[in-house]
Amino acid sequence: MLQKVEGIVIRCIDYGETNKIVTLLTRELGKISVMARGAKKANSRLASLTQLFTYGYFLVQKSRGIGTLQQGDIISSMKDIRRDIVVTAHASLVIEVTDKALEEKKHNPYLFELLYQTLNYMEEGLDAEVLSLIYQLKLLPVLGLYPTLDTCADCHDSTDFVAFSIREGGFLCKNCVHKDPHHLKMSETAIKLTRVFYHFDLVRLGNISVKRENKRQIRRIVDIYYDEYAGMYLKSRRFLNQLDFFETNE
Numbered sequence: 001m002l003q004k005v006e007g008i009v010i011r012c013i014d015y016g017e018t019n020k021i022v023t024l025l026t027r028e029l030g031k032i033s034v035m036a037r038g039a040k041k042a043n044s045r046l047a048s049l050t051q052l053f054t055y056g057y058f059l060v061q062k063s064r065g066i067g068t069l070q071q072g073d074i075i076s077s078m079k080d081i082r083r084d085i086v087v088t089a090h091a092s093l094v095i096e097v098t099d100k101a102l103e104e105k106k107h108n109p110y111l112f113e114l115l116y117q118t119l120n121y122m123e124e125g126l127d128a129e130v131l132s133l134i135y136q137l138k139l140l141p142v143l144g145l146y147p148t149l150d151t152c153a154d155c156h157d158s159t160d161f162v163a164f165s166i167r168e169g170g171f172l173c174k175n176c177v178h179k180d181p182h183h184l185k186m187s188e189t190a191i192k193l194t195r196v197f198y199h200f201d202l203v204r205l206g207n208i209s210v211k212r213e214n215k216r217q218i219r220r221i222v223d224i225y226y227d228e229y230a231g232m233y234l235k236s237r238r239f240l241n242q243l244d245f246f247e248t249n250e
Contacts, residue, residue, distance in 0.1 A: 001062045002070065005029055008115060009054045010095040014040060022050045022069060024058060025098060025115055030106045034060050034069040045071065053078035053091055053119055078123050089243060090128035093236040094118055094135050100232050101143055111142060117202050129215055130208050134197040136222050145229050149195050152176050161191050164221045166228050184224070190217040 010031075011023035020039040025031050039046040049056065049072045056075045061068040081091045098115055102108065118135045122128045140147065148170025152158045158173035163183040165172050171191065177183055186194075193214060226232050 002059060003028070003062055004057055004059050005032075006112075007032075007056070007058050008095075008112070008119065009050060009052055010099050010115075012050050012052060020046075020050050021066070023099060025102070025112055026058070027109055027112045028107075030108055031099070031102045031104055032060070032067065033104065034058075034067045036069040039069075048077065049074060051077065051082075052095065053081055055116060055119070076120070076123065078119055080123050080125070081119065084128075086243060087122055087128040089236060089240050090132040091119060091122050093132055093234060093240065096234050096236045097136060097139060097226075097232065100234075101139055101230075108142070111139075114138060114202060117205075121202075121205065126205070127208050127210065129219070130197075130210050133215070133218050133222055134202060134205075136226065137194070137198045138202070140198075140225075143230050145225075147198075147225065149198055154179055162186070164191075164194075166221075166224050169225075169229070184217075184221055186217045186221070187214060190214040194218050194221070 005024070005026040005028045007024035007026035009022055010025050013021050015021045015035065018038050018040045020036045021033055022036050023031060023033045036046045036050045038044045039050045041047065046069060049058070050069070054074060054077055056073050058072040059070045061070055081087050094115065098111070102111070114135065118131050121131050148168070150159070152161070152173040153165055153168035153170030154172055154176035158175060160173045161171040162174045163172050163177050163185045164170070165180040165183045167180050167182065172180060172183055193210060197218070223237065
């Protein structure tokens with residue numbers, strides 16, 4: 001049975017000498033994997049269609065096992081993402097965490113739209129690191145994780161936050177911060193931005209400008225929270241950490 005789906009390429013691995021196995025996040029079917037026969041050939045009509053981040057329509061031959069990609073139409077190749085190594089790294093983190101978060105054929109049109117909007121904003125030149133942080137925070141409920149960001153994670157009353165506690169799974173107020181000696185201190189701005197990123201509608205995003213130190217603080221709690229609660233090892237995050245190290249030590 002043939003079905004046309006709207007999708008984004010989130011993973012692609014070589015299979016044999018000429019084929020690829022492509023993982024798509026689709027609006028209609030959720031995450032699916034398909035065989036793209038001959039896609040490794042330079043003159044294949046599927047070569048450009050199966051590049052990472054590609055957004056388009058895909059004609060898939062469905063089967064009980066892995067389906068087959070027959071053809072497709074590219075809406076956006078997201079070529080500007082691939083032109084900058086840092087943007088590529090943040091976009092790679094977004095699709096990698098998406099792939100690890102979702103089971104095959106689990107329908108989630110909200111997540112498809114969120115991924116498309118995130119990659120499209122990156123393509124338009126908005127801050128890729130901020131977009132990656134927003135995406136990872138919004139993905140937490142999909143993973144069944146709900147950090148305590150609106151009240152103190154300990155007393156559940158105060159909103160006078162000063163730090164984030166991995167142990168408690170959320171912000172701590174100034175009266176409770178001493179209860180976790182391993183808390184992560186955050187600036188007032190970083191705390192506010194974390195809450196905004198988690199709650200607001202990405203469609204409403206305009207121009208964004210976040211200071212490097214605030215991004216660093218938010219990224220630290222996101223990374224550690226994912227490590228502790230989602231248990232994800234992300235190759236793309238390791239690469240980003242290496243980039244940060246070289247940039248800091250230039």
